[in-house]
Amino acid sequence: MSRADVLVSADWAEENLDTPGVVFVEVDEDTTAYDGGHIRGAVKLDWKTELQDQVRRDFVDKEQFEALLSQKGISNDDTVVLYGGNNNWFAAYAYWYFKLYGHENVKLLDGGRKKWELDGRELSKDTVTREKTSYQAKEQDTTIRAFRDEVVASIGAKNLVDVRSPDEFSGKLLAPAHLPQEQSQRGGHIPTAINVPWSKAANEDGTFRSDDELRQLYSGEGLDDGRDTIAYCRIGERSSHTWFALHELLGHPNVKNYDGSWTEYGSLVGVPIEKDV
Amino acid sequence: MCGAPEQTPTLQPGIDIAKETVVYGVVSKQEAPVPGAYVRLLDATGEFTAEVVTSATGDFRFFAAPGTWTLSVLHKDGQVRQQVEATGPGLLQIPLELP
Numbered sequence: 001m002s003r004a005d006v007l008v009s010a011d012w013a014e015e016n017l018d019t020p021g022v023v024f025v026e027v028d029e030d031t032t033a034y035d036g037g038h039i040r041g042a043v044k045l046d047w048k049t050e051l052q053d054q055v056r057r058d059f060v061d062k063e064q065f066e067a068l069l070s071q072k073g074i075s076n077d078d079t080v081v082l083y084g085g086n087n088n089w090f091a092a093y094a095y096w097y098f099k100l101y102g103h104e105n106v107k108l109l110d111g112g113r114k115k116w117e118l119d120g121r122e123l124s125k126d127t128v129t130r131e132k133t134s135y136q137a138k139e140q141d142t143t144i145r146a147f148r149d150e151v152v153a154s155i156g157a158k159n160l161v162d163v164r165s166p167d168e169f170s171g172k173l174l175a176p177a178h179l180p181q182e183q184s185q186r187g188g189h190i191p192t193a194i195n196v197p198w199s200k201a202a203n204e205d206g207t208f209r210s211d212d213e214l215r216q217l218y219s220g221e222g223l224d225d226g227r228d229t230i231a232y233c234r235i236g237e238r239s240s241h242t243w244f245a246l247h248e249l250l251g252h253p254n255v256k257n258y259d260g261s262w263t264e265y266g267s268l269v270g271v272p273i274e275k276d277v
Numbered sequence: 278m279c280g281a282p283e284q285t286p287t288l289q290p291g292i293d294i295a296k297e298t299v300v301y302g303v304v305s306k307q308e309a310p311v312p313g314a315y316v317r318l319l320d321a322t323g324e325f326t327a328e329v330v331t332s333a334t335g336d337f338r339f340f341a342a343p344g345t346w347t348l349s350v351l352h353k354d355g356q357v358r359q360q361v362e363a364t365g366p367g368l369l370q371i372p373l374e375l376p
Contacts, residue, residue: 030330033330085330086328087328114315117313117353118315118351118352118353119353165320165324165325165326165327166320166324167320167326167342172342172344173326173341173342175340176326176327177318177326177327177339177340177341177342178318178327178328178329178338178339178340179340180292180297180340181296181297181340181342197324197325199324199325205351
């Protein structure tokens with residue numbers, strides 16, 4: 001696996017807008033962004049209403065994911081190119097999610113919507129319709145998904161990478177600062193976790209830093225190459241960005257994303273928490 | 278969960294400004310509002326804390342905490358940075374003018 005297999009540039013994207021078998025998919029936190037203008041031909045995926053079970057806190061199941069992708073007109077053989085706002089947080093989350101259900105060819109548009117806009121590239125408001133498919137998903141690959149019991153058991157044993165901002169890590173803030181701060185869970189972080197904010201893996205235009213810079217970053221922050229790694233944030237989207245950097249770009253073998261993240265861990269009864277403020 | 282509220286100075290119901298430290302304002306250039314600008318909130322050490330995109334009316338808004346912050350604006354037509362001192366909870370309006 002190399003960078004070219006998992007990441008495409010905006011230039012590449014522009015040259016491949018009409019390539020058969022390449023499907024662009026926009027995934028945003030602000031799900032109205034797509035309607036205001038999207039990459040020509042891209043379909044929209046709503047991370048909240050389409051990728052989450054609407055009753056339980058969990059993902060849609062295999063059959064629901066198959067129905068979703070079939071309805072979006074995505075087939076098993078397609079190369080899916082994901083992009084979105086927030087420096088690709090939710091696009092990276094969708095990337096990890098597509099991998100969880102075993103989609104072979106997924107790529108991330110480097111820099112996402114932000115770089116596309118800062119470059120002044122074309123956005124379209126045209127309605128996009130694709131012919132329905134019969135998508136077949138695989139069973140969830142839980143070698144890339146961590147659950148709470150494993151996280152608690154990993155304290156002091158695996159690399160725990162908290163990718164939230166330093167003020168969320170310390171417990172000063174409970175959510176990223178574009179969101180209201182009143183939350184039910186406690187502030188702080190999982191004991192023995194190192195704090196490597198996702199933003200350190202990205203340039204200011206939202207593109208990923210080079211492999212050398214990423215290697216220096218994580219080794220400099222004390223990530224132990226000999227141990228398995230679990231990344232977490234607040235709801236698992238920013239940690240997907242770091243999972244992508246560690247697993248897909250740097251090729252670390254055993255990296256999981258803990259999608260329960262702080263909104264789950266910080267609400268658990270009886271688990272240890274470290275707080276710095 | 279994580280739906281970014283629209284970046285208008287009108288707060289959605291349920292936000293308690295006695296508890297929230299709201300840093301907000303309008304990004305403008307030659308007195309015209311600039312929509313689609315990327316506004317970053319950096320903490321006292323200069324580390325990224327959050328980012329929003331300005332609304333059609335150039336508005337941005339953050340829910341911060343008391344302390345020292347920096348606002349950094351990135352747009353295809355220019356950049357600007359400004360330091361902010363939030364002394365306590367409440368509304369703190371910071372206009373940002375692109376050069």
